[in-house]
């Protein structure tokens with residue numbers, strides 16, 4: 001049975017009863033149908049992503065407008081209502097075109113169809129005829145060319161499941177030491193004074209290179225209890241087979257075991273450990289900022305909308321992206337729309353500022369910070385300093401520029417904040433803190449760990465309230481006030497978490 005046709009049947013039996021109390025008003029994209037210039041004269045099969053006209057955020061400047069509309073609402077309530085409304089409109093939009101799509105699929109003009117709700121639309125692969133037909137479908141507003149994974153895995157060694165995660169070795173009373181960066185960010189004071197260690201939060205680490213059985217990470221790995229690992233079945237029927245801990249949205253399977261060394265570290269593991277690591281193996285040295293939080297590994301930049309939908313469904317609080325994509329063209333707008341609308345589903349997105357201010361990879365401002373750290377408001381772009389408090393020369397600087405078809409902000413202030421990015425101690429394959437590495441890949445996870453603590457202390461904070469608190473409590477460094485090297489300043493966990501208690505709802 002063709003995929004589209006089978007989806008149609010699912011709509012007919014599963015459309016939920018409309019609930020007035022949950023529904024929130026949506027907006028419409030204005031103007032004529034727009035097609036990405038990168039889709040001119042396509043030959044052969046090309047991946048696209050389509051936006052319908054009905055969206056949570058209609059115009060490019062809706063984000064700021066709509067956050068004011070929801071002032072004071074609890075994060076859990078906004079999340080429930082936005083998810084409900086986005087899923088509902090997605091079903092309505094697809095219902096209007098599903099018969100046409102089925103025909104196009106049968107005729108071989110489209111394939112790999114996937115519906116999205118985080119942005120109301122769908123992805124598929126098209127030929128020239130398929131693209132022409134989709135332009136004419138009811139409700140279709142914008143069509144983007146999708147990109148394949150920017151750094152495809154070539155050492156994909158398969159799935160890995162921690163079926164019996166070891167009990168957490170972390171115990172506040174047993175803490176003996178921590179590396180300098182954990183102390184500088186003032187995490188131990190939060191554990192001690194407030195008893196807040198990240199409990200109840202889930203942090204998605206979107207990266208490459210994971211090995212999941214490393215003790216300080218395995219102890220806090222996320223488990224999707226609806227899924228039986230390794231049986232090649234989608235037990236919880238969410239569309240993803242064996243998504244027991246996370247998922248690889250590039251290869252569309254659970255292949256997350258990719259212990260690829262970059263220099264002396266496994267990149268994804270190093271980032272995850274700074275957020276959710278417990279004790280370095282066999283020691284009482286704490287390596288994570290939020291050592292009782294959970295973390296989930298995700299790979300999959302080619303299908304970011306699926307990855308973000310998955311994160312929302314699993315109840316993620318933070319979503320950390322220590323990667324940086326240049327030259328995305330108009331697809332930048334799609335990434336931004338996904339993250340803006342997902343921040344209304346309660347997710348705080350974080351991305352390291354990048355390392356393109358010096359050396360062989362130098363790029364000039366305003367393209368020194370790239371996607372996704374260039375996304376205003378919905379993504380916190382994080383730069384950093386070293387142990388001496390100085391900015392290393394590689395650390396990317398703002399501002400960035402937005403002049404896409406959908407977004408016309410012009411120059412946007414970036415980065416947002418600074419944490420630590422130089423000579424950070426990292427775990428090795430055994431979970432020992434034997435390495436050190438530098439880069440804004442680590443500035444982001446420091447921020448994710450701090451936000452995990454904040455949301456553990458006050459789970460109802462909205463993403464934009466988290467940013468307000470960080471602005472209020474950051475220490476100004478570098479040039480006076482906001483600056484293009486450190487944003488609003490150096491963030492510390494203690495002042496940020498303390499402030500969250502004044503924002504209780």
Ligand SMILES: [Ca+2]
Nearest residue numbers: 234236238240
């Ligand atoms: Ca599943």
Ligand SMILES: [Ca+2]
Nearest residue numbers: 228233235242
């Ligand atoms: Ca399964």
Ligand SMILES: [Ca+2]
Nearest residue numbers: 477479481483
């Ligand atoms: Ca400053």
